[in-house]
Amino acid sequence: MTGSHTLAETESQVASRLQGQPIDFSGMAVVSNLFRAANAVRNHLERTVLAQHNLSWTAFVVLWVAWVWQESETRMIAEESGISKATLTGVLKTLEKLGFTTRRRSEKDGRLVIVGLTAKGEALMRRLFPEFNKHESELAAVIPEGRRDEMANHLRAMTIYALTSDQ
Amino acid sequence: MTGSHTLAETESQVASRLQGQPIDFSGMAVVSNLFRAANAVRNHLERTVLAQHNLSWTAFVVLWVAWVWQESETRMIAEESGISKATLTGVLKTLEKLGFTTRRRSEKDGRLVIVGLTAKGEALMRRLFPEFNKHESELAAVIPEGRRDEMANHLRAMTIYALTSDQ
DNA sequence: GAGAGATTGTTTGGATACGAACAAAATGTA
């Protein structure tokens, strides 16, 4: 969406397909740029930081959550990572094969699975996260310093709205 | 990330894993909330608007680009949609099976493939896009009206930075 | 304590998603 075309060109094209119908172009720009940004940032970080460790974006996020919160239940990891539990099963299989995570049944509740990091996983994250954060910092630097927290808050507000207005 | 935990809790956990190393928490919050928002918004719109037409997010975006710009070359659609050409081949196969798009070789350049919408595809988009935009509008409404265009511009700036700092 | 109901992680099936290798076509160069 709106890749190489200007905003005005795109709006003009859309308007010509829908004579008379009112369109919220600001809302459209927010949502479409949200996705272009997320896509571009994910691909950028995957190529520059993650690929050399055989990590996908999602695999890194899952590893990050397990690293930060330690010995976590899968349902919590799935929620924190923003992925479904079905997806998590597959990602954990990958991370286990790479030797970064471990899985064990909970003794207290036989339904739960507890995820932990191996020594290799711990060592990786101690090196990788600071490097990853440096790239995050560079990306966020395109936003004026006084606006970054506000930006994060607005994104958070959109997330909450999307999650709570589903039914 | 940072699903149910507070920001302060998360920062405290991260700091405890990396004694001494400086971390840019504002940059971290921007990037992580960017992804939570994009994920949540995509899933929300897929469930509420797109699923009833058997459209995934990506399929809708591709259809939207072909609808707005009409008779487009696939390389242009891929770029505008923010996906690889390999992915586009698969998505177009799906859209063609659903009867929304057509494909034909360019007469001028035998390498190119031109994508167009069927009458069914046109009719769908004339109805579907205004409905989709209404949801976009509701999502963007969580941002103060005077900040929406600024937000879109900041997201656009991040996209450009990510795309141009790859090598 | 027995059985209905709820919760959890996995499997299944289908659709993305990418890079790399590829074949076809166009372009540049000698």
Add this chain to the structure above:
DNA sequence: TACATTTTGTTCGTATCCAAACAATCTCTC
């Protein structure tokens, strides 16, 4: 005109990603 180079869309292999169905386990109620 040959022929190397570039461009384009597809195929291949692998990894996500989700909803729905499922089996195992726990909880609640009587």
